[in-house]
Amino acid sequence: MAQTRTRNRRSRRRRKQSSPVRKFIVVIIVLALLCAAVYFVAANFGKAQRFIGSKLYPLKYSEYVDKAAEEYGVDKALVYAMMRTESHFNKDAVSSAGAIGLMQLTPDTYEWLCNKRDIDYVDGGLYEPSINIDFGTYLISYLFEEFGDEKLVIAAYNAGPDNVKAWLNNSEYSPDGKTLATIPYEETEKHVDKVLDAEDKYNKLYFS
Numbered sequence: 578m579a580q581t582r583t584r585n586r587r588s589r590r591r592r593k594q595s596s597p598v599r600k601f602i603v604v605i606i607v608l609a610l611l612c613a614a615v616y617f618v619a620a621n622f623g624k625a626q627r628f629i630g631s632k633l634y635p636l637k638y639s640e641y642v643d644k645a646a647e648e649y650g651v652d653k654a655l656v657y658a659m660m661r662t663e664s665h666f667n668k669d670a671v672s673s674a675g676a677i678g679l680m681q682l683t684p685d686t687y688e689w690l691c692n693k694r695d696i697d698y699v700d701g702g703l704y705e706p707s708i709n710i711d712f713g714t715y716l717i718s719y720l721f722e723e724f725g726d727e728k729l730v731i732a733a734y735n736a737g738p739d740n741v742k743a744w745l746n747n748s749e750y751s752p753d754g755k756t757l758a759t760i761p762y763e764e765t766e767k768h769v770d771k772v773l774d775a776e777d778k779y780n781k782l783y784f785s
Contacts, residue, residue, distance in 0.1 A: 630781075630782045631782065633778075634657070634661065634775065634778050634782055635666065636783065637660075637666045638660075638679065638706050641706055641711065642656050642660075642710060642714075645710050645713075645714035645715070646714060648714075649714050649717070649718035650718060651714050651721070652784075653779075653784065654783070655727070656710070656717070657775070657776075657779050658773075658776035658778075658779055659717065659731070659734065659772055660679050660680055660710070661775050662768065663676075663681040664679050664681055666679065668704060668705075668709070669704060677703040677709070678703045678705075678706075678709035679706055679710055679713070680710060680712075680714075680716075681713075682709065682712055682716070684703065687702065690712050690716060690719075694715070716734065717730060720734060720738065723738055724738075724741065726755070727773075728756075728773070729741055729745075729756070729757065731769045731772045731773070732744075732768075732769050735764070735765045735768045736762055740762070744757055744761065
């Protein structure tokens with residue numbers, strides 16, 4: 578009986594002595610696993626960001642964007658940003674104001690641009706991505722010639738150049754007649770911010 582109690586006490590001492598060692602080993606293993614996890618996340622974070630970004634800001638219709646952007650001297654990032662904001666790349670999109678297609682041009686604007694460019698008007702042409710992107714990009718180029726400032730160009734694309742000219746002539750909105758301190762149309766102001774933000778995302782993802 579005495580020998581049994583002695584063996585039991587020795588066994589308990591061995592368990593007590595080995596318990597801190599086991600805890601230390603467990604801590605080391607956990608730390609190693611955490612370090613490995615952190616390293617894996619850090620190594621793949623950039624790839625994950627780019628993957629998610631490419632889904633949120635895709636390069637759709639690139640063959641038409643590349644051609645039009647080069648022909649009219651417009652940054653591709655701006656064309657993509659405008660298209661994403663205007664229609665989310667829905668070629669069949671129609672707004673409540675009657676704007677059609679990828680870059681949301683109205684039939685009246687399309688007809689005016691056709692006359693200006695001496696190009697035949699194509700009935701239903703705005704639903705064709707090649708035509709819509711070409712005319713939308715041409716319009717951006719034209720507005721740059723008119724205003725020379727990207728913020729004004731985007732505002733004019735949304736609200737019309739005549740409205741932007743009126744705002745520039747109003748000291749309440751423009752301190753110098755060349756830039757806008759305030760855009761009186763809330764919808765246009767939000768639209769400009771969205772396009773500029775999307776353009777920044779496109780530049781960071783693909784063009785920088």
